[in-house]
Amino acid sequence: MSRPPFEVADLVRTAGTAFIERNRRWIRWTHIKVLLAIARCRTAALGGHIDECTRCGHRATISYNSCRNRHCPKCQTGARERWLQARQRELLPSPYLHVVFTLPPQLASLALQNKKVVYGLLLRASAETLLEVARNPRHFLPIPVLRRVFRGKFVAGLKRAFQHQQLNFSGDLSLLDQPKIFAAWLRPLFRKDWIVYCKPPFGGPEYVLQYLGRYTHRVAISNHRLISLANGQVTFGWRDSAHNHEQKLMTVSLDEFLRRFLLHLLPKGFVRIRHFGFLANRRRSTLLPLCCAALGAVPPQTEPETSTPRESSPLWLCPNCGAPMIVVERLTAAQIQLRSPPLRDTVAA
Ligand SMILES: [Zn+2]
Numbered sequence: 158m159s160r161p162p163f164e165v166a167d168l169v170r171t172a173g174t175a176f177i178e179r180n181r182r183w184i185r186w187t188h189i190k191v192l193l194a195i196a197r198c199r200t201a202a203l204g205g206h207i208d209e210c211t212r213c214g215h216r217a218t219i220s221y222n223s224c225r226n227r228h229c230p231k232c233q234t235g236a237r238e239r240w241l242q243a244r245q246r247e248l249l250p251s252p253y254l255h256v257v258f259t260l261p262p263q264l265a266s267l268a269l270q271n272k273k274v275v276y277g278l279l280l281r282a283s284a285e286t287l288l289e290v291a292r293n294p295r296h297f298l299p300i301p302v303l304r305r306v307f308r309g310k311f312v313a314g315l316k317r318a319f320q321h322q323q324l325n326f327s328g329d330l331s332l333l334d335q336p337k338i339f340a341a342w343l344r345p346l347f348r349k350d351w352i353v354y355c356k357p358p359f360g361g362p363e364y365v366l367q368y369l370g371r372y373t374h375r376v377a378i379s380n381h382r383l384i385s386l387a388n389g390q391v392t393f394g395w396r397d398s399a400h401n402h403e404q405k406l407m408t409v410s411l412d413e414f415l416r417r418f419l420l421h422l423l424p425k426g427f428v429r430i431r432h433f434g435f436l437a438n439r440r441r442s443t444l445l446p447l448c449c450a451a452l453g454a455v456p457p458q459t460e461p462e463t464s465t466p467r468e469s470s471p472l473w474l475c476p477n478c479g480a481p482m483i484v485v486e487r488l489t490a491a492q493i494q495l496r497s498p499p500l501r502d503t504v505a506a
Pocket residue numbers: 210211212213214215475476477478479480
């Protein structure tokens with residue numbers, strides 16, 4: 158993929174600290190931390206390293222370190238590639254189904270005010286639904302059953318969260334903290350059919366993994382969707398799911414763009430990719446080889462996934478001789494400043 162003309166980082170730098178000042182009313186330290194990380198990613202402010210060729214000794218110029226923040230669009234591309242490779246190794250020689258569980262739109266504002274509880278419940282309820290329904294030998298994942306079981310588990314989980322006072326209600330939702338009103342608000346949710354998609358994937362499970370990779374390692378927006386920034390207005394591309402996924406353009410003010418970007422931040426420590434069944438983290442190393450043996454396949458070489466990816470891509474090869482490049486020197490931000498010409502300032506935010 159080609160390098161996008163500009164990035165979320167440029168928008169953050171353009172908006173600068175003035176954006177934070179203008180939005181003091183709602184902005185929190187968690188938001189500021191993400192903005193700072195994105196603005197500094199791969200600039201001298203984070204320090205850097207020098208790579209050298211393992212064969213001919215060719216030295217590259219300084220590479221600035223990346224921020225590794227999981228909300229940084231630039232840092233997620235490498236993470237997604239590593240994730241995809243690891244998941245591809247785990248695919249079994251068996252038919253797969255692609256299942257998508259969707260929450261009704263009425264739950265949107267409750268979810269925004271209670272990200273940790275509602276997102277967590279969505280993941281748990283969908284996994285439990287699949288495990289329970291698939292276990293029944295009378296049928297295999299019929300959509301009406303999946304819908305009913307998923308809705309039942311999700312609504313029961315919401316009621317439990319309410320009883321344990323784990324839900325926050327503010328703004329338009331503030332009346333919901335009264336048990337009777339909450340119960341009355343939940344009731345119509347139970348009358349509707351919830352949307353569950355379940356089909357064999359076109360082009361096999363590899364295709365679904367690619368598709369998932371577009372979502373699993375992205376928050377809010379990827380740099381490739383940004384089109385222009387002019388007079389404080391940001392234009393970006395989006396797909397209209399209500400109209401056949403048509404590609405459309407939207408223009409909003411820089412402040413509104415950053416506000417929406419920050420709305421998508423995940424709660425601290427929230428795990429957005431979870432594994433269940435034979436892929437559950439603690440049992441995968443025992444159960445995956447068993448599944449392979451039962452299907453007569455060669456068990457995959459499971460390499461431990463590094464949680465701290467290297468700054469430089471493992472595919473970074475010497476431009477002269479093609480041998481791998483390795484880090485030979487690490488530099489702090491201060492050391493970089495001492496080396497570079499005094500007028501170069503790369504960080505504005
Ligand atoms: Zn070389």
